[in-house]
Amino acid sequence: MSKEYDTYIEEHISNVQKAVRWLFAHDIIPQNVDVSGHDLSKRSKEEYDAYDDYFYGKDEADEDDQEVINEAFDYAWLHHIHHNPHHWQYWVLISDDEGTKALEMPEKFVYEMIADWWSFSWKSGNLREIFDWYEKHKSKMRLHPETKKLVEKILNGIKWELDREDRIVKFFKENADRPEKEREKHA
Numbered sequence: 513m514s515k516e517y518d519t520y521i522e523e524h525i526s527n528v529q530k531a532v533r534w535l536f537a538h539d540i541i542p543q544n545v546d547v548s549g550h551d552l553s554k555r556s557k558e559e560y561d562a563y564d565d566y567f568y569g570k571d572e573a574d575e576d577d578q579e580v581i582n583e584a585f586d587y588a589w590l591h592h593i594h595h596n597p598h599h600w601q602y603w604v605l606i607s608d609d610e611g612t613k614a615l616e617m618p619e620k621f622v623y624e625m626i627a628d629w630w631s632f633s634w635k636s637g638n639l640r641e642i643f644d645w646y647e648k649h650k651s652k653m654r655l656h657p658e659t660k661k662l663v664e665k666i667l668n669g670i671k672w673e674l675d676r677e678d679r680i681v682k683f684f685k686e687n688a689d690r691p692e693k694e695r696e697k698h699a
Contacts, residue, residue: 517564521554527631532623540669541623550624553595562588598624604654616656626666639674643667 528550535541553559565573566585573581593601603615617625633641646667655663 514564514568516568517560520567521551523635524631525550527634528624528627530634531627531630535623535627535666535670538669538673540666540673541626545620545623547624547627550598550628551592551596553592556591556595558591559588597621598628600625600653600655600659603656603659612654614654614656614659617659619662622659622662622666626663626670630670640671643671 528547532541532545532547536543536545554563562581562584565581566588570578570581593599596602597617598621600614600617602621603617604612605615606612629645630639630642632645633639646663653660
């Protein structure tokens with residue numbers, strides 16, 4: 513067990529919860545979205561050691577060990593996406609006859625997925641990072657058209673709210689030194 517990986521899990525869950533609270537507060541998602549069970553499988557025997565080794569032990573491993581670590585992580589990731597319906601991969605159906613198709617995700621899992629993606633922006637302190645991340649990755653995602661529409665609606669809502677907050681901050685910075693009566697004229 514690694515202290516670094518345990519800390520990562522706690523921070524990640526905390527950042528997912530921050531993202532959900534922000535989305536609630538800005539009326540982008542409903543108030544009843546529950547993420548209390550987010551990523552619990554990361555502590556399972558099927559995932560924990562493989563994730564820990566991959567993210568926190570790989571640099572110290574020799575080439576042969578790195579291959580073993582990479583393969584163990586692939587199995588852990590497969591377990592993770594098959595046990596956590598907030599991942600879009602959970603909703604991709606692989607058929608013997610028809611290839612693959614994306615099923616529509618229930619909204620509650622789309623909300624959690626967005627919070628999961630956005631948690632990394634919260635960690636970095638750049639809440640706009642999610643937009644570049646999505647642009648870079650969306651062509652590789654297999655999303656049902658309705659799911660994609662909802663994802664992009666939520667991302668547009670986040671962007672609109674962040675822009676609105678920036679405009680408010682800018683207004684107050686630009687007007688902080690004006691006398692109150694003059695500020696009222698320009699409001």
